[in-house]
Amino acid sequence: MTNILLTGSTRGIGAAAHAALIAAGATVVGHGSRDGDGPDTVTIGADLAEPGAGDRLWDAALDRLGGRIDVLVNNAGVFEAAPLADAAAWETAWERSWRINLQAAADLSRRAVLHFQEHGSLDKKGRDASGVAGRIVNVSSRAAFRGDSPAHWHYAAAKAGMVAMTRSIARAYAADGIVAFVVAPGFTMTGMAEEFLASREGGKVIADIPLGRVASAAEVAETIRWLSLDAPASLTGAVLDVNGASYVR
Structure with missing residues (x-):
C-alpha cells in the first residue's frame, strides 16, 4: 500500500487526483482549509499562508499514516490578482x-x-522494486514557462520557482532513490x-x-496518479505539460 500526502485535495484538480489515487489503491491523507474525515477521506486543515504550516501539516499527516509517507503531491495553490x-x-x-x-511546497519537500x-538509507530496505525510496509530484503551471496576465506576475514567478526546485531535488537526490516530477497544467x-469560459473572454482561451x-x-x-504510482525512475526531473499544445517547449 502506498501512503500519499496530497495538498489542496478538496476541490478542482486536487479532488480529482484524490479520487484517482484512492481508486488506484493508495492510502491518501488530504489537505484543505479545515479538518474533515469521511468514508474514504482524511483531510487535515492547514492555512499554508502561515509560516511553519507545511511542517505542521507533514507531522500531522505522518501521524495519520502510521509514520510512513511514500509520495508527496504538492497541489495546493492560489491564483489571486496583484493590483499593479x-x-x-x-x-x-x-x-x-x-x-x-x-514556500509551503518547499517546506513539505524538505521534510519529504x-x-x-531515512527510509531508503544504505540498506535500501525502504525502496521499492525499481529502487525508489520516495516520490515528489509538484503541480506547477503553464504560466511557469509562458508567463501569465498583467495581474499575475507573482503566480508565474512562484510556479517557475517550483519547477526549478523540483529539478534541483531530482538532480541532488536521485542517488538516494528520491525522484521528483512536475505537472504543468x-x-x-x-x-x-466554467464561469470564465462562459464569458466573452472564454472564446479567446479556447x-x-x-x-x-x-x-x-x-x-x-490521471497525470498526477501516474507520476505518483507508476512513472519510471528515469523520468525524474521531467515536466509533463497538460495544456492541449497551447504552449510547447
Missing part, C-alpha cells in the same frame, strides 16, 4: 502567493527528502473556470488551444 497600482495590495498578494504556491533518505476545467478545449480535471489527475 496599489503598492500595499501588491506586496500582500506577492507574499501570500509566494508562501502558498512555493529527509523522510525518504494549462487552463483546466474546474468550477471557477481559440488559443490547438486541441480545441481546455483540459479536464480528470486528465490532470
Whole structure:
C-alpha cells in the first residue's frame, strides 16, 4: 500500500487526483482549509499562508499514516490578482502567493527528502522494486514557462520557482532513490473556470488551444496518479505539460 500526502485535495484538480489515487489503491491523507474525515477521506486543515504550516501539516499527516509517507503531491495553490497600482495590495498578494504556491511546497519537500533518505538509507530496505525510496509530484503551471496576465506576475514567478526546485531535488537526490516530477497544467476545467469560459473572454482561451478545449480535471489527475504510482525512475526531473499544445517547449 502506498501512503500519499496530497495538498489542496478538496476541490478542482486536487479532488480529482484524490479520487484517482484512492481508486488506484493508495492510502491518501488530504489537505484543505479545515479538518474533515469521511468514508474514504482524511483531510487535515492547514492555512499554508502561515509560516511553519507545511511542517505542521507533514507531522500531522505522518501521524495519520502510521509514520510512513511514500509520495508527496504538492497541489495546493492560489491564483489571486496583484493590483499593479496599489503598492500595499501588491506586496500582500506577492507574499501570500509566494508562501502558498512555493514556500509551503518547499517546506513539505524538505521534510519529504529527509523522510525518504531515512527510509531508503544504505540498506535500501525502504525502496521499492525499481529502487525508489520516495516520490515528489509538484503541480506547477503553464504560466511557469509562458508567463501569465498583467495581474499575475507573482503566480508565474512562484510556479517557475517550483519547477526549478523540483529539478534541483531530482538532480541532488536521485542517488538516494528520491525522484521528483512536475505537472504543468494549462487552463483546466474546474468550477471557477466554467464561469470564465462562459464569458466573452472564454472564446479567446479556447481559440488559443490547438486541441480545441481546455483540459479536464480528470486528465490532470490521471497525470498526477501516474507520476505518483507508476512513472519510471528515469523520468525524474521531467515536466509533463497538460495544456492541449497551447504552449510547447
